[in-house]
Amino acid sequence: MTDNTANYDDSHTTLTTVRKKKVYCPDTAFYGDCRDVEDFEKLNRVGEGTYGVVYRVKDTKSGSVVALKKIRMERETDGMPISSLREISILKRMKHPNIVNVSDVAVGPKLDSIFLVMEYCExxxxxxxxxxxxxxxxxxxxxxxxxxxxxxxxxxxxxxxxxxxxxxxxxxxxxxxxxxxxxxxxxxxxxxxxxxxxxxxxxxxxxxxxxxxxxxxxxxxxxxxxxxxxxxxxxxxxxxxxxxxxxxxxxxxxxxxxxxxxxxxxxxxxxxxxxxxxxxxxxxxxxxxxxxxxxxxxxxxxxxxxxxxxxxxxxxxxxxxxxxxxxxxxxxxxxxxxxxxxxxxxxxxxx
CATH class of the missing domain: 1.10.510.10 (Transferase(Phosphotransferase) domain 1)
Structure with missing residues (x-):
């Protein structure tokens, strides 16, 4: 891995280490302490959505298996893409058994390392x-x-x-x-x-x-x-x-x-x-x-x-x-x- 942006690659079983810190997350519901991406251990990649890659991971604090969706940022120079902001905003206020539940946001050391923490579906x-x-x-x-x-x-x-x-x-x-x-x-x-x-x-x-x-x-x-x-x-x-x-x-x-x-x-x-x-x-x-x-x-x-x-x-x-x-x-x-x-x-x- 050539940088410290908390990306996954096939040779790593965990996310790169980041410092625990207070970050402004991109939605008022998330203002304050976001999860640290270091809290999650990669198990495998499970798919790719319209705006990000999805991984199956283990939450090392709770022991539960969850999904982590990395927000796609390659072409962004002015912060998060509006599609990602919209998805976070929409999913955080939707609670229904037939809609995937987003529980948190995890961050790395840079703004281009932002993940949605979601329930894992098999x-x-x-x-x-x-x-x-x-x-x-x-x-x-x-x-x-x-x-x-x-x-x-x-x-x-x-x-x-x-x-x-x-x-x-x-x-x-x-x-x-x-x-x-x-x-x-x-x-x-x-x-x-x-x-x-x-x-x-x-x-x-x-x-x-x-x-x-x-x-x-x-x-x-x-x-x-x-x-x-x-x-x-x-x-x-x-x-x-x-x-x-x-x-x-x-x-x-x-x-x-x-x-x-x-x-x-x-x-x-x-x-x-x-x-x-x-x-x-x-x-x-x-x-x-x-x-x-x-x-x-x-x-x-x-x-x-x-x-x-x-x-x-x-x-x-x-x-x-x-x-x-x-x-x-x-x-x-x-x-x-x-x-x-x-x-x-x-x-x-x-x-």
Missing amino acids: QDLGTLLDMISTPYTLSEVKCLMTQLLKGLEYCHSHSIIHRDLKMSNLLLTSTGLLKIADFGLARTLSLPGKPMTPNVVTLWYRSPELLYGDANYTTAVDLWSAGCIMGELLQHRPLLPGNTEQSQLNLIVKLLGTPNDHIWPGFTQLPLGKALMLPKQDKNTLKLVFPRISDQSISLLAGLLTYNPRSRLTVRQALQHPYFREPPRAQDPAMLPTYPEIRNLMSEKEK
């Missing part, structure tokens, strides 16, 4: 679906969707849009609790609505209004992502795996049919309304793609994957959908199948 759904060949059962999918929507309901009731819901940002504990993670792209809704960048949400989960460049979008973008996640859980592979904005729209049209100004008023007037061309297809093919699921399952999917964001189900409407009351009932989270900690096994192989 799995992420993205890695699980990639590595496990056995699909979830219908009752297990219902369990996971219930938890996802409950976490999302909490976010939206606090005027927060996640803006990057995808499988790899859904964590799973050993007791079957699903946790929404990685709030680096999250935003608090302002009143009145202020334009936001439409270049958010990983492409496979990006809603039509974002693809068309709408800067005045709402929490409805998260519900579209939830529909893509539900479809992916049901078929055990990505529902709409486009590799460009145009190919993504083509896949959406193939699934839902071609939109028009009747079902989605004003969509042709959006910034990219004339730049992105749509193929012609009259029919919705959801029932052909999912021939073995119930009519209520199709109804919920269709309600989430609705072109017009104003007609799309809200998270509360989704949670009240008859799909969640019909058999099979949602599996108890504690009864979800458990698997070896795949990310840890993968990181061991990389050493």
Whole structure:
């Protein structure tokens, strides 16, 4: 290691030593004594979020295993990036069983050594679906969707849009609790609505209004992502795996049919309304793609994957959908199948 910035590398099992000191942490909730990064012993790297690398570590003071997310600072010359400040601010005031809990901030000797201390979750759904060949059962999918929507309901009731819901940002504990993670792209809704960048949400989960460049979008973008996640859980592979904005729209049209100004008023007037061309297809093919699921399952999917964001189900409407009351009932989270900690096994192989 060439400097003393408390970075990890593969040849070290602990973080570099730093002096215990009083630091101003980047949120009023953290003002005063932050945790010293020396308090944590690296076990392994488990992933990389939108704005930082995540490690599994041992808290040497409590003995507990937690996750440490290093805030990405490479391109910053004027302090912390606004995305990191926003993530810290949002996560510290959110307390819900289906949202990852941030307990503290740890610091090194320089301002570019700042870490979020978070609860450790054994799995992420993205890695699980990639590595496990056995699909979830219908009752297990219902369990996971219930938890996802409950976490999302909490976010939206606090005027927060996640803006990057995808499988790899859904964590799973050993007791079957699903946790929404990685709030680096999250935003608090302002009143009145202020334009936001439409270049958010990983492409496979990006809603039509974002693809068309709408800067005045709402929490409805998260519900579209939830529909893509539900479809992916049901078929055990990505529902709409486009590799460009145009190919993504083509896949959406193939699934839902071609939109028009009747079902989605004003969509042709959006910034990219004339730049992105749509193929012609009259029919919705959801029932052909999912021939073995119930009519209520199709109804919920269709309600989430609705072109017009104003007609799309809200998270509360989704949670009240008859799909969640019909058999099979949602599996108890504690009864979800458990698997070896795949990310840890993968990181061991990389050493």
